[in-house]
Amino acid sequence: MQSRSWRNQSSVTEFILLGFSRNPRTNWLLFFLFLFLYLFTVLGNGLIVTLIRVDARLHTPMYFFLSILSLLDLSYTTTTVPQMLIHLVSKNKTISYIGCVVQMYVFLTLGITETWIFAAMAYDRYVAICYPLHYGVKMSQTLCVLLVVSSALCGLICALVYTVFAMNLPYCGPNEINHFFCEIPAVLKLACADTSLNDQVDFILGFILLLIPLALILASYIHIFMAILRIRSTQGRVKAFSTCASHITVVTMFCIPCMVMYMRPGAEASPEDDKKLALFYNVISAFLNPIIYSLRNKDVKRAFLKLIRMGEDTQ
Numbered sequence: 001m002q003s004r005s006w007r008n009q010s011s012v013t014e015f016i017l018l019g020f021s022r023n024p025r026t027n028w029l030l031f032f033l034f035l036f037l038y039l040f041t042v043l044g045n046g047l048i049v050t051l052i053r054v055d056a057r058l059h060t061p062m063y064f065f066l067s068i069l070s071l072l073d074l075s076y077t078t079t080t081v082p083q084m085l086i087h088l089v090s091k092n093k094t095i096s097y098i099g100c101v102v103q104m105y106v107f108l109t110l111g112i113t114e115t116w117i118f119a120a121m122a123y124d125r126y127v128a129i130c131y132p133l134h135y136g137v138k139m140s141q142t143l144c145v146l147l148v149v150s151s152a153l154c155g156l157i158c159a160l161v162y163t164v165f166a167m168n169l170p171y172c173g174p175n176e177i178n179h180f181f182c183e184i185p186a187v188l189k190l191a192c193a194d195t196s197l198n199d200q201v202d203f204i205l206g207f208i209l210l211l212i213p214l215a216l217i218l219a220s221y222i223h224i225f226m227a228i229l230r231i232r233s234t235q236g237r238v239k240a241f242s243t244c245a246s247h248i249t250v251v252t253m254f255c256i257p258c259m260v261m262y263m264r265p266g267a268e269a270s271p272e273d274d275k276k277l278a279l280f281y282n283v284i285s286a287f288l289n290p291i292i293y294s295l296r297n298k299d300v301k302r303a304f305l306k307l308i309r310m311g312e313d314t315q
Contacts, residue, residue, distance in 0.1 A: 012171040014094045015187075019087050019180045020275065031088040037287045038081045044290030045070035048300065055303040061139040062128065062243075065121045066293060068148055069250075072117065073286035076110035079103060080181040080282055087180070097171075100182040105163045107181070111258070111281075112209050113155035118251050119213040120147040122220040125244050130227045158209055165201050169193050178271040183278055185261060186271065206262040214255055221248070246292050253285040 021027055052058045052067040080103070087093040095103070127138045166184045169191040179186035184202070188195045221244065228240045257277040294300045 012097060012173060012175045012190075014096050014175065015100050015182065015190075016176045017083075017087055017093050017095055017180060017182075018176055018178050019084065019093065027088040031085055034081060034088070034283065035085055037283055038077060038085070041077050041081075041283070041287045041290075042074060044294075045074040045286065047304070048290050048293065049074075051300060051303040055306060058299060058303055061124050061144050062121070063299075064144050065117060065124060065148075069114065069117055069121070069289065072110050072114045073289055076107055076114070077283060077286045079107045079110065084180045095182065100177075100187070101163060101167050104166065104182045104184060104187070105159050107183070107282075108159035108162050109152075109155040111155075112158050113151045115209055115213045115255065115258070116151035116154055117148070118247070118255070119216045119220075120144075120151065121247055122217040122251075123147075125247065126220040126224055128243070129224050129240050154209075158205055161201070162205060165198055169195065169198070179275060179278070181278075181282075183261075183274070185274060189271075202262055206259065210255060210259050210262070214251075217251060246297065249292055250285065250289055253288065254281050257281045 019027070020030055048070045049067050052063045083095070083103075124139055124144075128135050131138060162184060166188060169188070170193055171190055172192040174190065177186050177190065184198075188198055191198075224240075224244060228237050231237045231240060257280045261274065261277050261281075294304070
C-alpha cells in the first residue's frame with residue numbers, strides 16, 4: 001500500500017538531463033569529442049569481435065571472454081552516448097519516465113554482467129598459467145558458456161532490484177537530473193522521500209557485485225603471481241605476466257570508479273564528480289579497451305593483418 005501511495009504522489013512524467021554545460025559552443029566541442037570516442041569505441045570493439053569470430057586461432061576461452069567483454073562495452077556505451085550526443089546539440093533534453101527506467105535497467109544489467117565477466121577472465125588466466133596441461137579440460141566450452149550465462153543472469157536480477165528500489169520512490173519535482181544519463185545516484189537526488197534505505201541497498205549490492213568479483217580476481221592473481229615467480233626464465237615470466245597485464249589495467253579502469261560511485265552515501269556525492277566518474281567507466285574504459293588489448297596482444301595483431309590481406313586478395 002505504501003509503494004502504491006508513493007506512486008500516486010509521483011507527478012513527474014519526464015526528466016530533463018542537464019548534461020555538462022549550458023554553453024552552446026562548449027556543447028558543440030563536446031559533441032565532436034564524444035562522437036569521435038563513440039565511433040572509435042564501436043569500430044574498435046566491433047573489430048575485436050569480428051577478428052575473434054573469423055580467425056580460428058582465436059577460438060579459445062580467453063578470446064571468447066574478450067569478445068563478450070567487447071560486446072558489453074559496445075552495448076552499454078550505446079545505451080547512453082547516442083542520446084547524450086543528441087542532447088548536446090538539441091534544445092530538447094528530455095527523457096520520458098519510462099525511457100529513464102529502461103535506460104537505467106539496461107545500463108546496470110550490462111555493467112553488472114561486465115564485473116562478473118572480469119572475474120571469469122581472471123579465472124581463465126589462473127587456469128592457463130597454474131594448470132597449463134589441464135587448461136583444455138578445465139576451461140571447457142560448456143564451462144565458458146555457463147560462466148557467461150550466470151554473469152548475465154546476475155546482471156538481469158540485480159539490476160532489477162536496483163531499478164525497482166530507485167523508481168519505487170515518489171518523484172514530485174523538480175525533474176532536472178544533473179547528469180548526462182539516468183544513473184541511479186543522480187536520479188535519487190530528485191526523490192520526494194528519504195533515500196537512506198536506497199543507500200543501504202546500493203552499498204550491499206555494491207559489496208556483492210563489485211567487492212566479491214574483485215576478491216575473486218585478487219585471489220586468482222595471487223596464485224598467478226606465485227606461479228610466475230616459480231618460472232625460472234626471465235622471458236617466461238614476462239610472457240606469462242604479459243597475458244595478464246591488459247586484464248589488470250581494464251579491471252582497474254572500470255571497477256574503481258564504479259566502487260566510488262555506488263558504494264558511498266548519496267549525500268557525499270558531487271554532481272560534477274559523478275559525471276566525471278561515469279564518463280570514465282561508461283565512455284573512456286570502453287574506448288581504451290580495444291587499444292589496450294590490441295597493442296599488447298600479438299595474436300590480435302596477427303589476426304588483424306590476416307584480415308587485411310584477405311581483403312586485399314578479394315579485390
